[in-house]
Each structure stands twice: as structure tokens, then as C-alpha cells.
Amino acid sequence: NAGVTQTPKFQVLKTGQSMTLQCAQDMNHNSMYWYRQDPGMGLRLIYYSASEGTTDKGEVPNGYNVSRLNKREFSLRLESAAPSQTSVYFCASGEGLYTDTQYFGPGTRLTVL
Amino acid sequence: QKEVEQDPGPLSVPEGAIVSLNCTYSNSAFQYFMWYRQYSRKGPELLMYTYSSGNKEDGRFTAQVDKSSKYISLFIRDSQPSDSATYLCASHGSQGAQKLVFGQGTRLTINP
Numbered sequence: 001n002a003g004v005t006q007t008p009k010f011q012v013l014k015t016g017q018s019m020t021l022q023c024a025q026d027m028n029h030n031s032m033y034w035y036r037q038d039p040g041m042g043l044r045l046i047y048y049s050a051s052e053g054t055t056d057k058g059e060v061p062n063g064y065n066v067s068r069l070n071k072r073e074f075s076l077r078l079e080s081a082a083p084s085q086t087s088v089y090f091c092a093s094g095e096g097l098y099t100d101t102q103y104f105g106p107g108t109r110l111t112v113l
Numbered sequence: 114q115k116e117v118e119q120d121p122g123p124l125s126v127p128e129g130a131i132v133s134l135n136c137t138y139s140n141s142a143f144q145y146f147m148w149y150r151q152y153s154r155k156g157p158e159l160l161m162y163t164y165s166s167g168n169k170e171d172g173r174f175t176a177q178v179d180k181s182s183k184y185i186s187l188f189i190r191d192s193q194p195s196d197s198a199t200y201l202c203a204s205h206g207s208q209g210a211q212k213l214v215f216g217q218g219t220r221l222t223i224n225p
Contacts, residue, residue, distance in 0.1 A: 045213065090130070098210065101159050107154070
């Protein structure tokens with residue numbers, strides 16, 4: 001039981017490049033989330049998926065797109081990376097929007113030059 | 114103004130001390146309150162969860178919510194070096210976890 005896994009762990013991009021961050025969970029959870037964590041800002045929600053087949057914007061969605069590929073997988077895409085997107089990205093999953101526990105992955109450290 | 118405010122610290126205390134970590138929030142609709150612990154270069158993990166006002170105890174940890182003053186606290190008794198981490202408070206209202214708002218996190222170091 002791996003919990004929530006994320007790939008890659010580290011990535012360096014040049015401005016304008018694109019990439020996809022992958023996330024998978026093996027806990028049969030309905031809800032999945034993408035957060036970014038920046039110094040002094042805490043965690044901020046980028047996008048979430050309440051269930052398979054649905055996605056919605058969070059607090060900071062601009063510059064990102066997501067795909068809920070199936071119940072297990074939720075990917076985050078940066079179409080044209082900008083230095084402001086340098087951050088640590090965390091994927092999380094939970095049984096539902098109204099449950100108390102979100103389980104986080106180990107994070108992806110992204111630097112955009 | 115951020116909806117959840119937390120002193121980023123850092124906070125450094127000797128082993129065995131009682132630690133008090135605090136947050137304030139501004140949204141009266143918040144009903145669910147959580148504390149997450151995040152070790153260096155790891156993802157956050159849920160430590161404590163409370164609904165509405167009151168206290169909740171789990172081993173050496175006590176979470177306290179005072180909705181009248183919009184104050185959230187986490188107390189750690191008999192602190193251990195393994196408690197050294199960043200602690201994040203978080204809260205949301207009845208709309209659900211998609212509206213979860215995190216504080217900035219407080220970095221705590223317990224010195225042996």
C-alpha cells in the first residue's frame with residue numbers, strides 16, 4: 001500500500017516549457033487535490049476532483065490544467081511554465097469532500113528558470 | 114488579510130517542554146479545524162482534527178478551538194526531538210474540504 005505517489009520528485013524547466021505532474025493513489029479515494037506550497041503562503045489549492053470524471057478550480061488555478069484520468073490518477077499540467085510557478089507541488093486524496101483526512105504525497109519540487 | 118494566520122516562527126524549545134502553537138482565523142463560517150505536521154521535504158500528515166469548539170486530546174497532543182475568539186491552538190506535552198517539524202493549522206466551513214484554508218505553518222525545533 002503506497003498511499004499517494006507523485007512523479008517526478010524534482011524538475012527544472014525553462015520559461016515556456018510544458019510538463020505534466022503525475023499523481024496516483026491506491027486507497028480507493030473519491031476526492032483528489034493539487035496544492036502548491038510557497039514560503040510564507042502555506043498550502044494553496046490549485047484544482048480538485050470530487051469524484052472520477054469531475055474537476056473544479058481551487059484558489060490559484062491560472063496557468064494550470066488537470067485531468068482525472070480514472071479513480072486512481074490525477075495529473076496537473078503546466079502548458080507554458082513561468083518563474084512564478086516555481087514551487088513545491090503536493091497531490092492529496094481523501095474519501096470525500098466532507099471527510100476530515102486528506103493524505104498527501106511526498107511532493108514535486110519544480111524550478112522554472 | 115489571510116483567512117488563517119499563523120506565526121511562522123521558528124520556535125525552538127528544550128526537550129520535555131510544553132509547546133503551544135497558535136492560529137487565528139477570520140471566517141466565522143469555519144467549522145472544521147485541523148493540525149497537520151510536516152517533516153522536512155515530506156508531505157503534510159494529519160495530526161489532529163476537531164469540529165466546532167472544544168478540546169480534543171490524543172496522547173501528548175491537545176487541540177483546542179475557541180470560536181468566540183477565533184483562536185486555534187495545539188499543545189504538545191513532554192516534547193520530543195522527533196516532534197521537530199513544521200505544524201500547519203487549517204480550516205474550512207460547511208462547503209467542504211475544497212475550501213480548506215491553511216496557515217503559513219510554524220517551524221518547531223525540539224532541542225535534546
